[in-house]
Amino acid sequence: MSTAAPAPEADTPVADEPAEATSSAATDPTELVEVRVDALIVGRTLTHDIVDGDGVLLLAAGQAVTSEFKAKLKERQLGTITVSAADAGRVSLSKDLAEKFRTKVELDGETTQKLDTIIDCGLLTFDNNGPAMKDSMTFVGRKAYDQKQRARLVEKHEENGQLLSSVMQDALAGNNVDGNVVTRMATGYLKEMSDDTDSVLTSTMENIKGADIFKRSLESSTLAMALAVEMGLDEENVRVLGISGLVHDWGMVLVPEEVRNAPRQLTAAEMLEIKKHPIYSLEILQKVSALPKIVSVVAYQVHERFNGRGYPRGRRGNSIPLFARILQVADAFVGMTSDRPHRPPFMRYAAMEGLLHMARERSVDPDIVRALLQVQTLFPLGSFVTLSDDTTARVLRRNGDDYAHPIVQRLTDAEGNLVDAEADENIVATEDDGVAIVQALPTPGSDEIAFSDDRR
Numbered sequence: 001m002s003t004a005a006p007a008p009e010a011d012t013p014v015a016d017e018p019a020e021a022t023s024s025a026a027t028d029p030t031e032l033v034e035v036r037v038d039a040l041i042v043g044r045t046l047t048h049d050i051v052d053g054d055g056v057l058l059l060a061a062g063q064a065v066t067s068e069f070k071a072k073l074k075e076r077q078l079g080t081i082t083v084s085a086a087d088a089g090r091v092s093l094s095k096d097l098a099e100k101f102r103t104k105v106e107l108d109g110e111t112t113q114k115l116d117t118i119i120d121c122g123l124l125t126f127d128n129n130g131p132a133m134k135d136s137m138t139f140v141g142r143k144a145y146d147q148k149q150r151a152r153l154v155e156k157h158e159e160n161g162q163l164l165s166s167v168m169q170d171a172l173a174g175n176n177v178d179g180n181v182v183t184r185m186a187t188g189y190l191k192e193m194s195d196d197t198d199s200v201l202t203s204t205m206e207n208i209k210g211a212d213i214f215k216r217s218l219e220s221s222t223l224a225m226a227l228a229v230e231m232g233l234d235e236e237n238v239r240v241l242g243i244s245g246l247v248h249d250w251g252m253v254l255v256p257e258e259v260r261n262a263p264r265q266l267t268a269a270e271m272l273e274i275k276k277h278p279i280y281s282l283e284i285l286q287k288v289s290a291l292p293k294i295v296s297v298v299a300y301q302v303h304e305r306f307n308g309r310g311y312p313r314g315r316r317g318n319s320i321p322l323f324a325r326i327l328q329v330a331d332a333f334v335g336m337t338s339d340r341p342h343r344p345p346f347m348r349y350a351a352m353e354g355l356l357h358m359a360r361e362r363s364v365d366p367d368i369v370r371a372l373l374q375v376q377t378l379f380p381l382g383s384f385v386t387l388s389d390d391t392t393a394r395v396l397r398r399n400g401d402d403y404a405h406p407i408v409q410r411l412t413d414a415e416g417n418l419v420d421a422e423a424d425e426n427i428v429a430t431e432d433d434g435v436a437i438v439q440a441l442p443t444p445g446s447d448e449i450a451f452s453d454d455r456r
Contacts (some may be wrong), residue, residue, distance in 0.1 A: 031080040034087060041065060041092060042162055043166060044090050045062065045065075046083070046087050046091070047090075050083055058081065067158075071443040075080075101453045102347045112300070126294060134229050138169075138196065142397075144422050146196065153200060154203065157207050159216060159350075165214045167345070172287075174387075175287065177288045179243075182288070183291075186239050189221065190242060193225060197375075198398065201381055204222050205337070217246050220330045224244070227326050230371040230374050243291065246333070247281070249277070251278060261343065261400065263341045275312055279300075303328070304328070305364070325368055328374055344447070346450070347442050349379055349440035350420065351380070352372070377398050378404050384440070387408070388408075395408050410426035
């Protein structure tokens with residue numbers, strides 16, 4: 001299969017729409033205000049009851065919004081609820097607040113000028129003196145995933161996505177936020193990855209759907225950590241990169257919804273709006289304590305391009321910090337394989353083709369794309385493929401350093417009949433077991449596209 005096709009665009013990150021109430025809190029506390037369920041801030045206590053349209057009590061005054069409460073509302077397919085005007089500003093953020101924040105932030109503000117000076121003077125360095133974390137990782141080999149770990153990860157993804165949203169909303173509201181929350185999250189994923197990186201990477205891909213910025217950040221974070229491990233970074237640096245991935249795109253929630261969710265390619269003027277979001281992220285993170293200093297720099301630089309065609313400053317090559325270059329590749333891969341308002345997701349093999357093309361153009365750092373090949377393989381983890389014996393399979397794991405011949409899990413026989421995918425004989429190291437991958441397929445039931453698709 002050729003890798004010479006044009007790369008899909010990766011400049012417009014996927015984001016959730018801003019958390020907001022549909023009107024600001026009024027002076028009359030009995031007035032009801034509609035609030036999006038996704039925008040509810042976990043931990044905020046109510047002063048008035050919340051009831052549904054039939055008058056049934058959903059949450060009583062004096063109780064706090066919890067992740068479980070939000071999950072139950074979603075189970076009932078409630079996209080919005082009504083709360084008292086007195087509670088609206090407490091349990092969510094208003095449109096007015098987001099607009100004021102956008103107005104306040106400037107490209108040439110004091111914070112960005114300080115960072116630009118540090119970067120221009122070459123003062124931004126990091127030590128990598130600890131043992132390479134790769135030496136302590138468990139590489140499982142030809143083995144199915146542990147289903148107990150998978151169940152634990154699925155639960156973590158949901159909880160952490162909601163927690164990230166709440167932390168960001170608190171920071172946006174001007175409240176000081178304890179960044180140790182994010183550090184503990186990255187540490188938890190790193191521990192899971194030390195046991196089985198392949199399982200963690202595929203679980204985020206399979207269970208994180210849609211355009212939720214916070215859940216997509218989880219996917220970018222875990223992939224960036226896997227790349228850092230592959231490149232020989234020590235445990236502390238891998239953790240810092242994971243933290244950076246969790247918070248790097250928070251500013252996207254402040255880009256106007258009609259720009260972020262435009263069902264078409266953006267105009268030049270609209271792209272200017274998108275290009276402001278690293279500045280928004282930088283300013284939001286000033287309210288988060290206990291974060292490593294380099295995290296804000298990574299958020300500011302992650303959308304720069306190795307060839308100087310990125311934003312916000314058009315930096316190039318090694319003037320972009322290594323952590324930002326690593327996260328840039330992870331973010332691009334996740335963006336390509338995500339559903340966008342203007343196009344379906346790309347097949348994971350197509351995304352790998354795209355990044356190989358971008359590496360040749362030096363739009364991204366070629367060394368990091370080589371690491372991506374080792375971590376994901378040429379046919380990335382989770383891809384559906386056909387084999388040379390006419391069976392179909394799913395890519396399960398990397399196969400040592402042989403990125404062209406991953407370990408796969410057969411799904412059907414040559415006649416299309418389902419097989420026992422957990423059986424040892426159906427977990428195959430391609431080439432070692434005398435079979436080869438002959439075709440990459442879209443995920444069953446999806447509308448994933450390849451480069452040759454006219455919808456590109």
